[in-house]
Amino acid sequence: MSSGDLSVPKWVVDLKSPPAPRPNAGSIPDPPGYPTTVSRKQAKETKAQPRKQPTPEEMDTLKLKKAWEVALAPVKNLPMTAIMMYMSGNSLQIFSIMMVFMAFKNPIMGIITTNQAFERFESDSNKTKIIQAKLAYVAMQMVALAVGVWKVNAMGLLPTTRSDWLAWEAQREPLELAVSAL
Template identity: 75%
Template structure:
């Protein structure tokens, strides 16, 4: 079958794809709130191509301190799930309960060892003093996670 003959007409949808129809004129239906019409140059949204305003060092320190507190409180967010898994695994010596106990001790100990590495990306010369409470909270959260592991091995009868 030959490709396209010279006298053959194209379907309408092919010509619509190559040259889209003109936008419709404005009707009496108002634009939704927060969505200005395409024709207006005013927009409530920021221009994505506009250069971003440089942040001051004080703003950066505040943002870094906020992120450091998020890191400091992260260990306690996984604690409820760990606690439930420990409770559900039972108090007998089985491979699953032993693996849960090993993980309950390994993760907080590794977190305690790497405390400075967890916060070094947020620490600057100007916010070193403000970073200390976040580090102490991180250590406290890791110790709480260790306490859950101690509770589990006590329940298993492995503590004297």
Template identity: 70%
Template sequence: MSASQLSPAWAIELKSPPPYKSKQSAFPDPPGFPTPQTHSKKKDKSSKRDQRTPPTQDEMDTLKLKKAWEVALAPIKSLPMTGIMMYMSGNSLQIFSIMMVFMAFKNPIMGILATNQAFEKFVSETNKGKVLQVKMVYVACQLVALALGIWKINGMGLLPTTRSDWLAWEAQREPIEHAVVGL
């Protein structure tokens, strides 16, 4: 048996597709999808067209500043989801709530420490002052994310906020609930 007899018909058709049939339709092809006949005409026109001019320094600075603002506002965009996750994890000491608190502190602190690395690709000689403002907004957003973590550990009762936490002779807080082992 030859190879063509062993191969299915669809595989043979893939290797040698049928020739293009011109369609006589009332609808023209959409822009950007030329038929093979018009494709060769488009190549001739595009070769005659001028090459794209490179952007000016002002345009590059504007684009870099836009991208820097996107990086600066990214931490604040993740706060609603983080807040919902913290609310849903509860205020008891469990592995999930402890991991949430750890991440709520780790991510903003690492973000603040890596501020210069996050914005070094956007800094140029002409836009240093504007990028400094963006960096300050970024740090402020990270501090808001850190405040969310502080809110969570306060809700868990881990912050020393009462007098009994600091003074040995003060009476401790009465717990709201007591757990009793069931048999």
């Protein structure tokens, strides 16, 4: 082995000592908060002030906004669910059965777990406003459930016609009888 093989490659030297930052020669300004020629030591010295804690009124307002986002979330899924149900067809296939099952399961589970969905947003000062969001959430889940009922009706699984109830109808008594002669 020669002494040239033991020397350190240029890329290792470049990694250990990065090139100096170039001055901004272009007309595009640096983004806000980007230190142009400030060294790391100077950047640490000029730290940003810590953020002030929000007041309880601001926290209640933020919690209420988040609660309304949760309340309106089921409606945001409705267009996709309706399109998927429409595209799956009205025949009894595994895909359409799974779609109908999910169309009923998700809103029912959402209604059952309403309190758990909103408990992180509740406080003593905003209980009445959270109740409004909860009612809107339940209403939106009912709308999602109505889409499932629409699909079941379109598949012909709801007994909505007279022929679906023939087993419980009495046989009509004829007013006249016709007898053939010999």
